[in-house]
Amino acid sequence: MPAHAFSSLPPRHSGSLYRGRFAPSPTGPLHFGSLLAALASYCDARQVHGQWFVRIEDVDSDREVPGAAEDIFQTLRRYGFHWDAETPRQSTRGTQYQHALNTLIDKGLVYPCSCSRQHLQHAPLGASGERVYPGSCRPASGTAIPFKNHETFAWRLRVPETPRFFTDRVQGEQTQHLLSECGDFILKRRDGFYAYHLAVVVDDIDQGITDIVRGADLLALTPRHLWLYECLGHPPPRYLHIPIAATPEGQKLSKQTRAPALPENPLPALSAAWRFLAQPQPSQSFSSLGAFWDWAIAHWNQNAIPRVISLPAPFDIT
Ligand code: GLU
Numbered sequence: 001m002p003a004h005a006f007s008s009l010p011p012r013h014s015g016s017l018y019r020g021r022f023a024p025s026p027t028g029p030l031h032f033g034s035l036l037a038a039l040a041s042y043c044d045a046r047q048v049h050g051q052w053f054v055r056i057e058d059v060d061s062d063r064e065v066p067g068a069a070e071d072i073f074q075t076l077r078r079y080g081f082h083w084d085a086e087t088p089r090q091s092t093r094g095t096q097y098q099h100a101l102n103t104l105i106d107k108g109l110v111y112p113c114s115c116s117r118q119h120l121q122h123a124p125l126g127a128s129g130e131r132v133y134p135g136s137c138r139p140a141s142g143t144a145i146p147f148k149n150h151e152t153f154a155w156r157l158r159v160p161e162t163p164r165f166f167t168d169r170v171q172g173e174q175t176q177h178l179l180s181e182c183g184d185f186i187l188k189r190r191d192g193f194y195a196y197h198l199a200v201v202v203d204d205i206d207q208g209i210t211d212i213v214r215g216a217d218l219l220a221l222t223p224r225h226l227w228l229y230e231c232l233g234h235p236p237p238r239y240l241h242i243p244i245a246a247t248p249e250g251q252k253l254s255k256q257t258r259a260p261a262l263p264e265n266p267l268p269a270l271s272a273a274w275r276f277l278a279q280p281q282p283s284q285s286f287s288s289l290g291a292f293w294d295w296a297i298a299h300w301n302q303n304a305i306p307r308v309i310s311l312p313a314p315f316d317i318t
Pocket of ligand 1: 025
């Protein structure tokens with residue numbers, strides 16, 4: 001275990017080789033879109049007797065809604081989820097993120113950047129609509145960085161020259177050329193906040209996560225995460241990206257698109273999420289939440305999940 005490893009989770013080899021997680025951001029109550037990720041990651045883990053953790057991703061504390069994290073746990077409990085541990089919130093893990101950043105600085109992979117937003121406004125756009133960092137502050141490789149923490153700089157990770165490939169368990173073969181898609185990306189912002197990319201990878205490494213099941217809106221970001229795993233010298237997890245639920249206008253269901261909180265009664269919403277993921281249909285309805293979960297865990301079938309990035313959310317849920 002690395003020195004900065006998280007110690008209070010059940011040990012990695014306590015009879016389970018699968019460790020999954022659900023990682024909601026506390027920006028509001030859980031909605032149908034979040035339920036899909038929770039349901040899929042839970043069934044995928046439990047079917048193979050794996051462990052499943054819940055991690056509150058509050059690295060960007062500006063976006064946190066007070067009380068949202070407690071509300072998320074309450075809803076998960078009401079919906080019948082059982083987690084092996086609640087992992088530490090990202091807001092408590094700055095030391096670990098800085099430690100990883102320092103490791104990357106020592107390897108010559110991260111450098112300070114003083115570019116302003118204005119400076120980048122004419123940078124070319126990548127395929128996903130982001131500005132591609134043109135490398136203005138990138139030092140020649142091998143240049144030593146004389147400091148590791150400085151308030152006037154953001155910190156960027158050098159991306160590789162060659163395209164990266166990976167196979168998603170549902171979405172299949174993926175390839176991305178990070179240099180032309182996003183360029184060297186930020187791991188720590190100038191205001192001192194660590195980027196989601198760094199936090200999620202460091203957490204998943206420290207918590208021994210072997211399998212990541214999440215929404216396909218994050219598929220295009222996964223090559224960045226894989227590059228971070230490589231730079232940190234750690235084997236990557238397996239990935240499974242499920243379709244996200246879209247509003248009638250084609251936007252992702254989210255707090256911004258005013259997705260309603262999950263209903264009080266869990267069974268209809270769980271059944272709708274199950275159908276959305278095109279899972280095998282039961283021959284009769286469930287008399288209890290426990291009966292639903294037993295059946296769902298036994299019948300979960302990753303091969304049935306539609307291989308698309310998004311699908312319309314069921315009309316009665318939005
Ligand atoms: N916190 C992210 C979200 O709520 C999920 C990140 C992940 O699963 O890797 O969208």
